[in-house]
Amino acid sequence: MANVQPPKKKLQILFHAMDGTGHLNACVGMAEALIKRGHSVLFLVNAAFKGQFSKYGFEELTLERAKKEGEDKGKGKGGNGPSEEQVNPVKAFAKMILKSGMLNDKTPLERVKEMAEKRAKGDDKDQEFIKSLYESTVDFNPQIKRAIEERKPDLFILDHFLIPPCLPESGVPWLYLFSGNPIAIYGSKDLPPFTTGYPTDSDRALWDEFLSYKNSMGDSFHKYQQKLYEHFGYEATEEDFPKKDGGIFPQCKYGYVYGYPKELDYQDLIPIPEKFIGMDAFCRETKPAEPFKLPEGFAKEGEKLIFFSLGSMGSVDVELVKRVTSILSSKTPYKTIVSKGPLADEYELPERCWGEGFLPQTQILPLVDLVITHGGNNTVTETFSFGKPQIVLPLFGDQYDNAQRLTEKGFGRRLETYKFKDQELVDAVEALINDQKLKERLEAAAKRIAADRSKEVACMKIEAVAEKYAK
CATH class of the missing domain: 3.40.50.2000 (Glycogen Phosphorylase B;)
Known part of the structure; x- marks a missing residue:
């Protein structure tokens, strides 16, 4: 049984995640646990997701996208109402994935090799994803900055591929919440490269071959992060960027938060650094007002x-x-x-x-x-x-x-x-x-x-970060 202690101080915590169901759900699971411990949580969310967090009892602050050229307020292209990206960003992003051709029978190696070959020929269509994140962050950064100035949070939790420049500029301690497989943020050469699906005991020549193509992709994330800092006049240091060896995820000097069960985690292969705050799962717990029921007669008792x-x-x-x-x-x-x-x-x-x-x-x-x-x-x-x-x-x-x-x-x-x-x-x-x-x-x-109550234990470690770097 975990030794869970009450918090020393009630914290004001801001959350911001990119527009993806997995990212948002992970943040919901983490925020639920923090609220149970008496902390105040504010979600900074795309206006298209308005109401998605308040229904769980969270306070929301909506972030507005700038109007695109040719669009009137409340109207999409051609004046026919809001665009799908504005109304339903999850559906729009899903359709973008379908259109991109990502869903195919190629192996991860074949995909990254094909991508590298296209880039060598000047085809950068694969950068549309990171470009769209850059554009939304340009819109959201001033609004996030205003929220930080007004709310004066004790801690900021970010789940995004790009760092809003106002975050390091503010001096507020922050944690990088990673809602994927932790191989990506461990950055260990003793683990297979992220997204390969290679066995942990596979031939390392395969790992090197994949990385020889994959590392060029990290350049795009570095480029758009640099562009973002320059756009807002923030003088960045090396630690404000992904790692140079092909990294695509932000570095965070304060620490990382992730969810992965001990039975699956990689502590049998590498030591997990202390600044990595792990839990078994972000698993959302809040029950809706109306409990879920299967349609009457769909399943009989005892049926698998x-x-x-x-x-x-x-x-x-x-x-x-x-x-x-x-x-x-x-x-x-x-x-x-x-x-x-x-x-x-x-x-x-x-x-x-x-x-x-x-x-x-x-x-x-x-x-x-x-x-x-x-x-x-x-x-x-x-x-x-x-x-x-x-x-x-x-x-x-x-x-x-x-x-x-x-x-x-x-x-x-x-x-x-x-x-x-x-x-x-x-x-x-x-x-x-x-x-x-x-x-x-x-x-x-x-x-x-x-x-084990690992999420509550993780909350204690998160609170310790806020306490350590408190102004």
């Missing part, structure tokens, strides 16, 4: 259930969702709950499958016996916290790393998302959903997580 989610980004690949649900419906005896994602209204589910665009994941996980997921960090860690086995169909980013770690630790199975045969999925479902020894291991892990 599957939960299938490719996340808000991955679920835009409607053909993949259709294929997986078709196999589950026609070739397994189990019923499946499906998180359909932002394009939910564009397709129907087959028999013995039910779902909606967005579902309260943490309320569904206790009801099911198996989870099929894209491997997003929140889904992986939340599922693990509830003691459920996982089949992972990674699509991009750290999803490959999560899929591999679950597989090599014996808590799940990784399939090749666009190459698996129908029977491979069926076999994986039957193997995991009926593995009693695995069920016992996962239940033991879930009990350990509940007893």
Whole structure:
């Protein structure tokens, strides 16, 4: 049992995250724990997400995007109302991913190699993502600066690829909350490169080959961070940028916050630095006013259930969702709950499958016996916290790393998302959903997580950072 002590002081904490469901949900989970300890939390959020945090009891301050050329107030291009990016940034970003061609059967090495070759030819379309983050940060930075000046926070928590220049300029201590697989922020040469999904004991020549292409990508993040500092006249030092050896995530001298279960974390391979504040999962806990209920008659008592989610980004690949649900419906005896994602209204589910665009994941996980997921960090860690086995169909980013770690630790199975045969999925479902020894291991892990109260312990460490650097 963890030795949790009450806070010495009530803190004022500001949160700011980039526009992505995974980023925002991780911050919600962290903020819930801090509020339970009596601290005040203010979310600085894109105006398009207005109300998404107040429903959990959080105070919000909305950040407005500047009008684009040719747009009137309250109107999008051509005067036909707000643009989709303004109204639903998650859906707009998901569509951008679909349009970009990111969702394909290429390996991480093939993708990064192709990207490097295109850049060598002057094609920088892959930089659209970081460019869009730069543009939104240009809009938001003055508003964040004003919030810092008015609220005078004790601490700022950031989950973003770019640092708003007003943050280091303010002198307020801040922590970098990372809502992905921690390989990315450890920066250890004794771990496979981030996003490769390579086994931890794989040939290091593969690691070097990947990095020879990947390092050039870090230059883009460094370039736009530099451009951001110059735009606002902030004189940056080396520690205000990602690491030079291809790093894409900000450095933070105060520390990092991340969520990853001890059973999956990498302490068996590297020492975890003291400034890294870890917990088993950010796992959201606040229950909505109306508890989740399955449709009447969908599942009978004692029936085994599957939960299938490719996340808000991955679920835009409607053909993949259709294929997986078709196999589950026609070739397994189990019923499946499906998180359909932002394009939910564009397709129907087959028999013995039910779902909606967005579902309260943490309320569904206790009801099911198996989870099929894209491997997003929140889904992986939340599922693990509830003691459920996982089949992972990674699509991009750290999803490959999560899929591999679950597989090599014996808590799940990784399939090749666009190459698996129908029977491979069926076999994986039957193997995991009926593995009693695995069920016992996962239940033991879930009990350990509940007893350790790692999120509360992390709060104590966060409070210590604020105390150490208090003005």
